[in-house]
Amino acid sequence: MSESTVQNPPSAPAALLPGERKGLTKKELTSDHPTWCPGCGDFSVLALYLKLIEKRKLWHEKIATVAGIGCSSRFPYFVQANGVHYIHGRALPFASGISLTRPDLHLFVFGGDGDAFSIGGNHLNHAARKNIKMTYVIMDNWVYGLTKKQTSPTSPIGFKSKTDQWGSVDQPINPMKQLISAGASFIARATHANPNHLLQMMEAAMDHDGFSVVECLSECVEFYEGAFDASNPRKGGKFELVPADHDVTNDVAAYKLADAAFPGYFGIFYKSDRPTKNKLEAKINADVQEKVAGKKDWEILQATFNKLK
Amino acid sequence: MSDLSTSTVKGPETTVSKISEVVIRFAGNSQDGIQAIGGFLARLAGRSEQEVMTFMTIPSTISGGPSIFQVRIGSGEVLSAGDEADVLMAFYQHSYEGHISSLRKGGIVIYDSDHVQPNPEWEKNYRHVGIPITGRTVEAIGGTAKDKGKNIFSLGLVAKIFDLDVPKLERLITERFGGKNPGVLKNAMLAFNAGYGYSTGSILQTFQFTDSAKRSRNQVVMTGNEAMAYGFIAAGVRFGAAYPITPWSEIMEILRRELPKYGGTFVQCEDEIASISMAIGAGWAGRVAVTGSSGPGISLKTEALGWAVNAEVPLVVVDVQRGGPSTGLPTAVEQSDLNIACYGGHGDAPRVVLAPMGVEDCFYTAIEAVNIARKYNVPVIILSDQSIGTRIEAFEEPDLEKICQDISPDLSPVEDYTPYALDEELHRRVVPGTIIKNGKYPVAGGLEHDEMGHPTGTPQLHMQMTAKRRRKLQRLAAELPAPKIYGSPEGNLLLVGWGSTNGPIREAVDRARAAGDSVSALNIRNINPLPPGLENIFAGFDNISVVEMNDEGLYGYGQLCGLLRARFCDPKIRGLTKTDGLTWRVREILERAKVTIADAVRKM
Numbered sequence: 001m002s003e004s005t006v007q008n009p010p011s012a013p014a015a016l017l018p019g020e021r022k023g024l025t026k027k028e029l030t031s032d033h034p035t036w037c038p039g040c041g042d043f044s045v046l047a048l049y050l051k052l053i054e055k056r057k058l059w060h061e062k063i064a065t066v067a068g069i070g071c072s073s074r075f076p077y078f079v080q081a082n083g084v085h086y087i088h089g090r091a092l093p094f095a096s097g098i099s100l101t102r103p104d105l106h107l108f109v110f111g112g113d114g115d116a117f118s119i120g121g122n123h124l125n126h127a128a129r130k131n132i133k134m135t136y137v138i139m140d141n142w143v144y145g146l147t148k149k150q151t152s153p154t155s156p157i158g159f160k161s162k163t164d165q166w167g168s169v170d171q172p173i174n175p176m177k178q179l180i181s182a183g184a185s186f187i188a189r190a191t192h193a194n195p196n197h198l199l200q201m202m203e204a205a206m207d208h209d210g211f212s213v214v215e216c217l218s219e220c221v222e223f224y225e226g227a228f229d230a231s232n233p234r235k236g237g238k239f240e241l242v243p244a245d246h247d248v249t250n251d252v253a254a255y256k257l258a259d260a261a262f263p264g265y266f267g268i269f270y271k272s273d274r275p276t277k278n279k280l281e282a283k284i285n286a287d288v289q290e291k292v293a294g295k296k297d298w299e300i301l302q303a304t305f306n307k308l309k
Numbered sequence: 310m311s312d313l314s315t316s317t318v319k320g321p322e323t324t325v326s327k328i329s330e331v332v333i334r335f336a337g338n339s340q341d342g343i344q345a346i347g348g349f350l351a352r353l354a355g356r357s358e359q360e361v362m363t364f365m366t367i368p369s370t371i372s373g374g375p376s377i378f379q380v381r382i383g384s385g386e387v388l389s390a391g392d393e394a395d396v397l398m399a400f401y402q403h404s405y406e407g408h409i410s411s412l413r414k415g416g417i418v419i420y421d422s423d424h425v426q427p428n429p430e431w432e433k434n435y436r437h438v439g440i441p442i443t444g445r446t447v448e449a450i451g452g453t454a455k456d457k458g459k460n461i462f463s464l465g466l467v468a469k470i471f472d473l474d475v476p477k478l479e480r481l482i483t484e485r486f487g488g489k490n491p492g493v494l495k496n497a498m499l500a501f502n503a504g505y506g507y508s509t510g511s512i513l514q515t516f517q518f519t520d521s522a523k524r525s526r527n528q529v530v531m532t533g534n535e536a537m538a539y540g541f542i543a544a545g546v547r548f549g550a551a552y553p554i555t556p557w558s559e560i561m562e563i564l565r566r567e568l569p570k571y572g573g574t575f576v577q578c579e580d581e582i583a584s585i586s587m588a589i590g591a592g593w594a595g596r597v598a599v600t601g602s603s604g605p606g607i608s609l610k611t612e613a614l615g616w617a618v619n620a621e622v623p624l625v626v627v628d629v630q631r632g633g634p635s636t637g638l639p640t641a642v643e644q645s646d647l648n649i650a651c652y653g654g655h656g657d658a659p660r661v662v663l664a665p666m667g668v669e670d671c672f673y674t675a676i677e678a679v680n681i682a683r684k685y686n687v688p689v690i691i692l693s694d695q696s697i698g699t700r701i702e703a704f705e706e707p708d709l710e711k712i713c714q715d716i717s718p719d720l721s722p723v724e725d726y727t728p729y730a731l732d733e734e735l736h737r738r739v740v741p742g743t744i745i746k747n748g749k750y751p752v753a754g755g756l757e758h759d760e761m762g763h764p765t766g767t768p769q770l771h772m773q774m775t776a777k778r779r780r781k782l783q784r785l786a787a788e789l790p791a792p793k794i795y796g797s798p799e800g801n802l803l804l805v806g807w808g809s810t811n812g813p814i815r816e817a818v819d820r821a822r823a824a825g826d827s828v829s830a831l832n833i834r835n836i837n838p839l840p841p842g843l844e845n846i847f848a849g850f851d852n853i854s855v856v857e858m859n860d861e862g863l864y865g866y867g868q869l870c871g872l873l874r875a876r877f878c879d880p881k882i883r884g885l886t887k888t889d890g891l892t893w894r895v896r897e898i899l900e901r902a903k904v905t906i907a908d909a910v911r912k913m
Contacts, residue, residue, distance in 0.1 A: 062741075082750050082751065083762075086586070087616050092583075093582070095590060097592070097593075098741075125579070309352075
C-alpha cells in the first residue's frame with residue numbers, strides 16, 4: 001500500500017515542545033462578539049474555554065469546535081478556530097465523523113439541554129456507548145431560550161413556560177443518570193457560577209481519552225432567572241463538591257450521587273478507562289492490514305476483483 | 310434462444326444445437342439457494358467471456374416465500390434480463406403455476422416431479438421435463454441434508470443441458486464452499502455430479518453456446534451494489550456511515566468489511582440522521598465520505614443534506630431506490646426518488662444527482678460522484694435502484710492501477726482563506742489542521758453567512774450566496790459531456806430513460822429498428838444538473854417518450870419527464886410510466902410507446 005493513499009491522519013495531538021510555538025492569546029482566540037444576553041451564564045463557559053486553550057497552548061488549526069442549535073450553540077462563531085455550527089441535535093454524530101478520521105485534532109462540542117437531551121437524545125446515548133473521543137460541554141439552562149421560553153427536557157415540574165402555561169408536568173431528565181446509563185466514560189457536573197471549578201472540569205474532560213461530558217449549569221437570565229440560585233453561595237445557596245471518598249470508577253455509586261435533590265454535587269461523578277471506538281477501530285485496521293502489508297491500495301482492490309472473476 | 314434451430318448437429322446419442330443466448334428462470338422459495346445457482350451461472354459466463362445479466366425477486370418477509378432468479382447468458386450483447394424465459398426450472402407447484410407465463414411458447418419447463426403436478430393443458434404449449442429433483446438430491450447426499458443441495462443438483466442439470474464448462478463450474482463451487490467444513494464441499498460436489506449425471510435421455514437435446522468475441526481484458530462479475538462499493542474504494546473514500554436498510558445494506562456491509570484493509574472505517578450508526586451527519590463531519594474534516602440508504606432513509610437525511618449544501622461541504626449519498634412512499638415495496642424496484650434527490654428538503658438547496666445506467670456504471674459513477682463532490686464542494690446523490698443494486702452482470706475489468714486515486718487532504722499552510730468567496734472561482738477547501746497564516750479561521754454553518762462563514766441576514770448576501778451555490782452547478786453543467794444517442798439522431802420516436810431502464814430501452818430500440826420503426830434512445834446519467842445539448846437532440850424527433858418506473862403523476866408524466874418539460878417547455882415530451890415494482894420488459898416499452906404516440910397524434 002502506498003503510504004500516501006492510506007487514510008493516514010497525523011497521530012494524536014503532540015505535546016508542545018518549549019520554545020516551539022507560542023500559545024495563543026485571548027485576543028487571537030476571540031472572533032465575533034457573542035450575541036448572548038447580558039448576564040448569560042454562557043459567557044463564563046466561553047471565557048473559560050478560551051482560557052483552557054491559552055493555558056494548554058493549543059493551536060488554532062488543531063482545534064475543532066462543534067455545536068448544534070440553541071443559544072449556547074452559537075459558541076463556534078465566538079472562537080477564532082475551525083468551527084462548525086451544525087443542525088439541531090446532531091452535533092455529536094458530526095463530531096464523531098471528525099473524531100474517527102482526524103485524531104490529531106482537539107475536538108470540543110458545545111450545546112444546550114435541548115440538543116443534548118431532547119432532539120439529540122439518542123445521539124448522546126450512542127456517542128457515549130461507542131465511547132468516541134471528544135469533549136462535550138452541555139450548557140444546561142433548564143429552558144428553551146433561543147425560541148423565547150418553552151419547556152426544556154430538564155425543566156423542573158411546575159416550571160411555567162409558553163408551552164406549559166400551568167407549569168410543566170413532565171418529569172425532567174436527570175443528566176447525570178442519563179449519561180451514566182448511556183455509558184459515557186467521563187461524567188462531570190459544574191456550574192458557570194464557579195469558574196475555577198468549571199475550568200478544572202473542562203481540563204480533566206479534555207485530558208480524558210474517551211467520550212467526556214461536562215454538564216454545566218448555565219443560567220438564562222432572560223427566561224429562567226434564579227434557576228440555579230440554590231447552587232450559588234453568593235445567592236445564599238450551597239456549592240457542594242462530590243465527596244472525597246466517592247469512587248469515580250463505580251457507576252452504581254455515581255448513580256446514587258446523582259439521586260441527590262438539587263443542587264446536588266459538583267465534580268467528577270464517573271470515569272472509566274474502557275477503550276474508545278477510535279482505538280478499537282484502529283486495532284481492527286491494524287489486524288486486517290497485517291494481511292495486506294506491503295501492498296498498494298490498487299493491488300488490494302485487484303486481489304478482491306480477482307475473486308470476482 | 311431464437312436461433313435455437315439454426316444449426317442442429319445430430320450425434321449418435323443426443324442432439325446438439327448451437328445457440329447464441331438463453332434465458333433461464335429458476336423459481337422456488339427464498340431458502341432454496343436459488344440466488345446461488347444464478348450466481349454460479351453468471352460468474353461462469355463472465356469467465357467464459359460471455360455477457361450475462363440477472364434479475365431476481367426476493368420476498369420482503371423475514372424467511373421463506375417465493376423467490377426467483379433469472380439469468381440471461383449470451384455470446385453477443387446482453388442488454389436486459391430478458392422478457393421471456395427459454396427454460397423455467399420450477400421447484401414447487403406454486404413456482405410452476407406462477408411462472409409458466411414467463412416462459413416463451415415452446416420453451417422448456419423442467420419441474421421437480423416430487424413436488425409439481427403438471428397441467429395437461431400447458432403440456433401442449435411447453436416442453437415438459439419432470440425430474441425428481443428432491444428425491445435425487447437426497448439420494449446423492451444422504452438423508453441428513455434433507456433437500457438442501459437441490460440448487461446445486463439443478464446447476465448440474467443445467468450444466469449438462471447447456472454443455473457448460475464443468476471444470477470451471479467445479480472450481481467455482483470449490484471457491485464458494487471450500488472454506489467451510491469439508492463435508493459441505495463434498496455434498497455440493499455429490500449433488501452437482503448427480504445433477505450432471507442424471508440422464509435426461511432423449512427427452513432433451515443439448516445446447517452449445519456459439520463462441521463469444523475475444524475480449525482484450527478479463528471480465529469481472531458482480532452486483533451493482535458491489536460495483537458501487539468498490540468504486541468508492543477506488544475513488545479513495547476511506548470513511549462512511551449508514552444505517553441498515555434494504556436494498557442499500559449490501560453496500561455498507563461490503564464497505565465495513567473492506568475499508569479496514571485500506572486504513573478506513575465504516576460506522577453503523579444509530580439512525581439515518583446520525584449517518585449523514587457523521588459522513589458530513591468526516592468530509593468537513595478533510596476527505597469526502599459516503600453515506601447511503603433507500604426510500605425512508607433518504608427522507609430522514611434531507612435536513613442534513615441542506616446543511617452540506619449551505620456550508621459547501623463535499624458529501625456522497627447513495628439512494629438504492631425501492632418502491633415508495635413510506636415503507637412501500639422494500640424488495641421491489643421503482644424510480645420514484647428522483648424528485649426527492651433533486652429537490653428534497655427545505656429552501657433552495659442545489660445538489661448534484663447522478664444515475665448509473667447499469668452494474669458497470671455503478672463503479673464509475675461512484676468515482677465520478679466523489680470527484681464532483683470534491684471539485685465543487687457540494688453533496689452528490691447517486692440514484693441507483695433495487696434492480697441495478699441486486700442484479701449480477703459481467704463487465705470488463707477496470708484498470709485499477711490507473712483508476713485508483715488518492716484523495717488525502719492537503720494540509721500545507723496557506724496565507725489566508727475565504728471559504729465562501731463570491732469570486733465565482735473554485736477554491737481548494739482548507740480543512741482543519743491547515744495553518745492559516747493570517748490567523749483567521751473559517752466557520753461552517755447552516756445560517757446564511759458572509760464570505761468568512763459568519764452569520765448574516767442581509768438581503769444582499771442571501772441573494773449572492775444563493776446564486777453562488779446555484780452557479781456552481783451551472784458551471785458543472787457546462788463541463789458535462791453531451792449525452793450520446795443510441796440509434797439514429799433523427800426519427801419518429803426518442804425513448805428517454807435514466808438509470809436501470811437503459812438496457813431494456815436499448816433492446817426496445819434494437820427490436821423496433823429491426824422491424825423498420827424509426828426509434829432511438831437516450832439515457833440521461835446527469836439528472837441534476839442536466840447535460841448540455843438536450844434541446845438539439847430533442848429537435849431531431851417527432852415524439853419523445855420518457856420511460857420511467859414511477860407514477861404518471863397528476864398531469865400524466867413521471868418525475869424525469871416533469872423536469873424535462875419544465876426545462877424545455879416542449880409538449881412533445883410525454884411520460885411513459887409504470888408502478889408494478891418490476892423492471893420494464895422490452896415488449897412492454899414498445900407496446901406502450903405506440904399507444905402514447907397514437908394518443909398524441911389523435912389529440913393534435
